[in-house]
Amino acid sequence: MTTRVGLPSRGRLRDEVLRLLDHAGFTVSAFRGSDARATIEGVEFIEMRPRDAAAWLRAGRLTAAFISTDIALEYDLADWPAADLGFARSDLVLAARDDDPRREAADFAGGVVATHMPNVTERWFAARDIDVTVVPMGGALEGVCAAGMADAIVDLRETGASLARNRLRVVAEMERCQARFVRSDDSAGILTDLELRIGAALDARKRQYLLLHVPPDRLDALTELFHGLASPTVMPLAERDDLVAAHLVVERSDLWAKLGALRELGATGIVALPTDAVLP
Numbered sequence: 001m002t003t004r005v006g007l008p009s010r011g012r013l014r015d016e017v018l019r020l021l022d023h024a025g026f027t028v029s030a031f032r033g034s035d036a037r038a039t040i041e042g043v044e045f046i047e048m049r050p051r052d053a054a055a056w057l058r059a060g061r062l063t064a065a066f067i068s069t070d071i072a073l074e075y076d077l078a079d080w081p082a083a084d085l086g087f088a089r090s091d092l093v094l095a096a097r098d099d100d101p102r103r104e105a106a107d108f109a110g111g112v113v114a115t116h117m118p119n120v121t122e123r124w125f126a127a128r129d130i131d132v133t134v135v136p137m138g139g140a141l142e143g144v145c146a147a148g149m150a151d152a153i154v155d156l157r158e159t160g161a162s163l164a165r166n167r168l169r170v171v172a173e174m175e176r177c178q179a180r181f182v183r184s185d186d187s188a189g190i191l192t193d194l195e196l197r198i199g200a201a202l203d204a205r206k207r208q209y210l211l212l213h214v215p216p217d218r219l220d221a222l223t224e225l226f227h228g229l230a231s232p233t234v235m236p237l238a239e240r241d242d243l244v245a246a247h248l249v250v251e252r253s254d255l256w257a258k259l260g261a262l263r264e265l266g267a268t269g270i271v272a273l274p275t276d277a278v279l280p
């Protein structure tokens with residue numbers, strides 16, 4: 001089978017997935033939107049809704065797809081080989097009207113729950129032995145509780161603004177979600193290059209390349225402060241024996257937290273550069 005990868009044709013995942021592929025050196029200008037196909041470096045990318053990509057992946061007609069945790073769960077792909085991509089983070093929640101006296105999921109036994117994720121919802125309630133009627137929906141969920149049709153909804157929450165606007169309150173947090181690259185079990189080795197490049201690009205986002213000058217007797221203190229990829233590269237400075245140059249790769253978040261400590265150990269000439277690819 002041709003190596004085919006589902007790419008979001010629109011929606012929340014598309015822009016970030018294209019940014020990631022661009023970062024990983026793929027020519028994203030070839031992507032056109034819905035139903036378009038482009039073969040880049042031996043991989044055929046097909047642009048489609050993430051849900052459709054999940055369905056085709058399940059049917060064995062895609063090798064891999066850029067989807068999300070919630071969609072993977074809905075299409076029973078949660079156990080397939082996958083990489084979390086660290087963006088489009090949200091929570092799948094059970095929510096009800098904010099004036100509803102029912103506080104826990106079990107209080108909704110016998111009720112009606114509307115959702116875009118019927119399989120996940122059925123499984124979640126069944127695992128807790130709570131009997132509810134799940135109504136699958138395609139359109140907006142928020143109004144169905146106010147209209148008195150549903151007792152609760154299962155939807156994604158990012159900022160919580162949609163829930164608040166619709167006077168809904170979270171009853172239970174069901175799943176943490178984010179964008180995810182999922183591939184079929186039998187595709188090991190086929191997508192090595194794509195996976196390697198995505199991994200290196202994701203890793204690079206978390207790290208910085210740090211250059212600084214430090215007294216040679218403070219090098220131990222420096223390596224204690226940062227546990228980089230390996231020990232720092234140390235180079236002499238022309239006509240100076242009181243300082244050496246040290247180069248190391250550090251966690252981006254770590255760098256900002258430790259700038260003060262760097263100064264304290266006598267580091268000067270500190271320069272932090274973004275990394276483009278990191279392969280430990």
Ligand SMILES: Nc1ncnc2c1ncn2[C@@H]1O[C@H](COP(=O)(O)OP(=O)(O)OP(=O)(O)O)[C@@H](O)[C@H]1O
Binds near residue numbers: 070
């Ligand atoms: N508000 C949000 N914040 C962060 N991530 C979100 C948010 N809404 C959705 N997502 C994530 O993005 C994924 C894709 O959402 P999107 O609405 O683009 O596709 P969809 O649900 O399949 O919609 P459609 O049915 O319109 O194609 C979701 O599965 C979810 O993981």
Ligand SMILES: O=P(O)(O)OC[C@H]1O[C@H](OP(=O)(O)OP(=O)(O)O)[C@H](O)[C@@H]1O
Binds near residue numbers: 155156158159162163
């Ligand atoms: O907690 P918030 O930051 O408000 O985000 C949550 C909302 O985002 C998603 O909808 P989206 O905005 O993609 O559009 P939709 O309502 O048309 O599905 C999701 O279905 C929620 O409604």
